[in-house]
Amino acid sequence: MCGIVGIVGNRDVAQRLYDGLKRLEYRGYDSAGICTIDHGKLERRRAEGKLDNLARELAQDPLHGTTGIAHTRWATHGAPTVSNAHPHIVGPISLVHNGIIENFKPLRDELIAEGRKFESETDTEVVGHLIAREVEGGAAPQDAVAKVLPRLIGAFAIAILFRDHPDLIIGARMGAPLTVGYGEDENYLGSDALAVAPWTQKIAYLDEGDWAVIRRDRIEIFDRENRLVEREIVESGASSAPVEKGNYRHYMQKEIFEQPIVVAQTLQSYVRPFEGEVALPVGDLDLSSVNRVTIVACGTSFYAGLIAKYWIEHFARVPVDIDVASEFRYREPVLEAGGLALFISQSGETADTLAALRHARAEQQRIAVVVNVPTSSMAREADLLLPTHAGPEIGVASTKAFTCQLAVLAALAANLARAKGRLTPDDEAAIVGHLQEAPAAMNAALDHDDEIASMAHLVVPARDVLYLGRGPEYPMALEGALKLKEISYIHAEGYAAGEMKHGPIALIDDNVPVIVLAPSGPLFEKTVSNMQEVRARGGKIVLISDAKGIAEAGEGCMATIEMPQVHPLIAPLVYAVPVQLLAYHVAVLKGTDVDQPRNLAKSVTVE
Numbered sequence: 001m002c003g004i005v006g007i008v009g010n011r012d013v014a015q016r017l018y019d020g021l022k023r024l025e026y027r028g029y030d031s032a033g034i035c036t037i038d039h040g041k042l043e044r045r046r047a048e049g050k051l052d053n054l055a056r057e058l059a060q061d062p063l064h065g066t067t068g069i070a071h072t073r074w075a076t077h078g079a080p081t082v083s084n085a086h087p088h089i090v091g092p093i094s095l096v097h098n099g100i101i102e103n104f105k106p107l108r109d110e111l112i113a114e115g116r117k118f119e120s121e122t123d124t125e126v127v128g129h130l131i132a133r134e135v136e137g138g139a140a141p142q143d144a145v146a147k148v149l150p151r152l153i154g155a156f157a158i159a160i161l162f163r164d165h166p167d168l169i170i171g172a173r174m175g176a177p178l179t180v181g182y183g184e185d186e187n188y189l190g191s192d193a194l195a196v197a198p199w200t201q202k203i204a205y206l207d208e209g210d211w212a213v214i215r216r217d218r219i220e221i222f223d224r225e226n227r228l229v230e231r232e233i234v235e236s237g238a239s240s241a242p243v244e245k246g247n248y249r250h251y252m253q254k255e256i257f258e259q260p261i262v263v264a265q266t267l268q269s270y271v272r273p274f275e276g277e278v279a280l281p282v283g284d285l286d287l288s289s290v291n292r293v294t295i296v297a298c299g300t301s302f303y304a305g306l307i308a309k310y311w312i313e314h315f316a317r318v319p320v321d322i323d324v325a326s327e328f329r330y331r332e333p334v335l336e337a338g339g340l341a342l343f344i345s346q347s348g349e350t351a352d353t354l355a356a357l358r359h360a361r362a363e364q365q366r367i368a369v370v371v372n373v374p375t376s377s378m379a380r381e382a383d384l385l386l387p388t389h390a391g392p393e394i395g396v397a398s399t400k401a402f403t404c405q406l407a408v409l410a411a412l413a414a415n416l417a418r419a420k421g422r423l424t425p426d427d428e429a430a431i432v433g434h435l436q437e438a439p440a441a442m443n444a445a446l447d448h449d450d451e452i453a454s455m456a457h458l459v460v461p462a463r464d465v466l467y468l469g470r471g472p473e474y475p476m477a478l479e480g481a482l483k484l485k486e487i488s489y490i491h492a493e494g495y496a497a498g499e500m501k502h503g504p505i506a507l508i509d510d511n512v513p514v515i516v517l518a519p520s521g522p523l524f525e526k527t528v529s530n531m532q533e534v535r536a537r538g539g540k541i542v543l544i545s546d547a548k549g550i551a552e553a554g555e556g557c558m559a560t561i562e563m564p565q566v567h568p569l570i571a572p573l574v575y576a577v578p579v580q581l582l583a584y585h586v587a588v589l590k591g592t593d594v595d596q597p598r599n600l601a602k603s604v605t606v607e
């Protein structure tokens, strides 16, 4: 989602601002821009589309100046055009903004009634006019910002340049992350630690409602009551080296192939293989008193949560409610005080999930968070922090973060089951043993990459694709369909295999590939019956199963993909691999932008 970078520097900043935007590129965006103060003038370059377009603008017409702000925009209000791209300039100020100003309409009406002219369709420009009005009326920058911030409703992070104050940026945070960086005779601002990593490792995260006055030699932070406050300065640990693709063609491909390693890495924190025990850092959280778990997440993380529901109910016999975060607060969920609310998120910044977390906190829930960015807002607001150790995930479509989430959630289910007295030491040791087998089994699944690449052309011409699964493979079917949609733009839906006959079967003809995820085991026969229903109607099946399943039901399929024989607990981790690879290879054949698919953002910080 939108990225913000700012430098109050001692030498030209445009190139470094551009490099900062490059580091934020993974978040997803559709236009970009930079503004600097050059000899008392605000100068900017903006471009639609990828950063290369902005680079061309800068090459043709370089920007000078030692203080500047930069932005990658993911369009919300107004199309991704140059005039809607940030930074916006309104009279003596320029600003960039991430998030949404929910009350922009009445504010805009008020400003238009005063005769103010708008140049864009964005909500951001409203903030620009509000601040410019104060500054034009003689207010000092700090006073102007302090006056305007309380008028803004919504979730946002902003950074503002003042034409007549070449040594100043003011940044503010309300609901969207913002970080200040402390340098040598320079100071910085960024959406995350990665943005400023090559320049400084000394950073402070702004709290909700904070705003920061950044000058070359000092940073002052104020809270929402405009009181000067101290925020802890921490070592960010963010690498300044760009994450490389190595020999891979895309980040997503690299991240798919990293899974055995990062899942093993993640498991190390949650299981003790020699003792045959799961070991979560529960601290003083008493899991034995948990009588209900409420899971909330978005997108791929939501599907990890759906799989966790199967596991938690199966092993711990604790009822699980699960919601997509955007629905959770608004359906007025009944939450008994003391329940466990579990939030799953790669970024830890997804606005809907973060708002749901705060709602659950207000409803006296204990907050557990499975998150891949340990410095994120969700991580910082958790009672029980369960990090995944997937490393930076750059591809917008989530892959390795998802399987690492599954590894943590399986361990959590087992830990909860033990706390509830539902697991004998032998059962626990068996679970640990199965989890330990997952990385090797995922490696075996990756060995089928060539085969999947060579059958991808069978899916490329399809307009619609169906994915079917039962039990925990049902959420995997949903995730498979999501992956295909996200990166190949082919319409795909996942269904519980048994639900086919209640509607989706009407779609079946010989143009609709049906991908069936069916490890052999107790539910296999039933899934095979559903496959036969598809086949009887001319449907073309791709069966993903193990050798036993393929021997039994592979005949007559358009293609089969053989997975290793695995325990049902780890099947979702293993079956994630072929669905990811299939989506990947279809997208490559279609020539789409695999790592930054159209319209999508890595971390969605608007509701």
Ligand code: G6P
Binding pocket: 298, 299, 300, 301, 344, 345, 346, 347, 348, 349, 350, 353, 396, 397, 398, 600, 601, 602, 603, 604
């Ligand atoms: C975006 C991404 C998805 C991701 C979802 C939830 O839509 O494109 O890949 O699954 O957000 O993100 P989170 O960071 O909360 O897991």
